[in-house]
Amino acid sequence: MSRQINWEEARDALRKIREEQIRDGARVVRLWKQVLANCAHKLGDEVWTVQEQVTVAALDCQNFDMANECITSLNRKFPNSMRVRRLFGMYFEALGRYEKATEQYEKILEEDSTNMFARKRQIAILKEKNDVLGAIESLNKYLEMFMTDFDAWMELCDLYLLFQDYNKAAFCMEELIMSNPHNHLYHQKFAEIKYTQGGSENLETARSYFAQACKLNPNNMRAQFGLLLTASNLATGxxxxxxxxxxxxKYAVWAAEQIIDKYQTTQTEEQLKDTKVLDLIKKMQENLVPQSET
Structure with missing residues (x-):
């Protein structure tokens, strides 16, 4: 049997989860329910921080009764607090009561028009309601105010991809690459968009960015596959x-060699027998022998 932890150990565990920004709702709920709820007075003023933490965790776990109890307690202590309004908004969102949630976020924005959280939650509600065009419009307005929010640029890119608006999706990725040129995933995604657009010019751009992603992270297998496919297309037509x-x-052969090497060093003999990927890559290699230039 596992030992029952005491309230101090539970408190320290929740502190660590907060400090390291770990998303483990089930554990937070369990520690509160089994240990801290019955001795919350021992936490002192930290109890309010813990209850806020428990509220979010309970919503993640769809434990609405626990979330409601914590929010009610926080509201008694901090009536009309923006942070409590935020929790109410999240609570109504989780219940699917989007009008009530929007009302809470609008109250927050009346007091603080630059509140990032409230604006992002409004966008999330539009997505939940399947109003993708509305979400795109709101995200564009949001990014006019918060241009350095990388997650928002990525989200806007994904929404444009839903509509196959590749030019605007590519623009979003270009903004991200300019902001963080050393992020290999940004180069990879931009390359994938250009590859999807097709045509020799876009393929050449895709090859260049797949190659940069491979350079930034030699373990990025997806970028290596992308480089192999793009360079092969360019080489054969x-x-x-x-x-x-x-x-x-040469680009394609190099990418093929990297992929084969990684497969052979990470897969067991049985796994290699079961996969046909290496066979396909080796056949591609045979067709990629450089010819004499005329």
Whole structure:
């Protein structure tokens, strides 16, 4: 049997979860329910921080009764607090009562028009209601105020991709790359968008950004596959002359070699037998031998 932890250990565990920003709602709910709820007075003023933490965790776990108890307690202590309004908004969102949630967020914005949380929750509600166009419009307005919110740029990119608006999606990724040029995932996603658009110019751009993603993170297998596919396409039909085809063949062969090496070093013999990926890549390699330039 596992030992029952005491209230101090439970308190310290919740502190660590907060400090390290770990999202483990089930554990937070369990520690509160089994240990701290019956000795909350021992926490002193920290009890209010803990109850806020428990509220969010309870909503994650759809434990609405526990969430309601904590919010009610917080509201008695801090009536009309913006942070309590935020929790009420999240509570109504979780219940699907979007009008009530929006009302709470609007009250917050009346007091603080630059409140990032309230604006982002309003966008989340639009997405929940499947109003994607409304969410796109709101995100664009939001980014006029908070241009350095990388998550918002990525979210806007994904929404544009839902409508196959690749030019605007690519623009979002370009903004992210300019803000953080060392993030290999940004280069990879931008390359994938350009690859999807197709055409020789877009494929050349995609190849360049897949290559940069591989350079920034040599373990990015998705970027290596992207480089292999893009360079192969260019080598077998989209390049303008034999010199460019040979150059792209070398890119593709290099990517193939990286993929094969990683498969052979990370997969067991049985796994290698079960997969046909290596066979396909080796066949591609055979067709990528550079030819003499004329």
């Amino acid at each position: 989209h390049s303008k002359n034999q010199k460019e085809k040979n150059s792209n063949s």
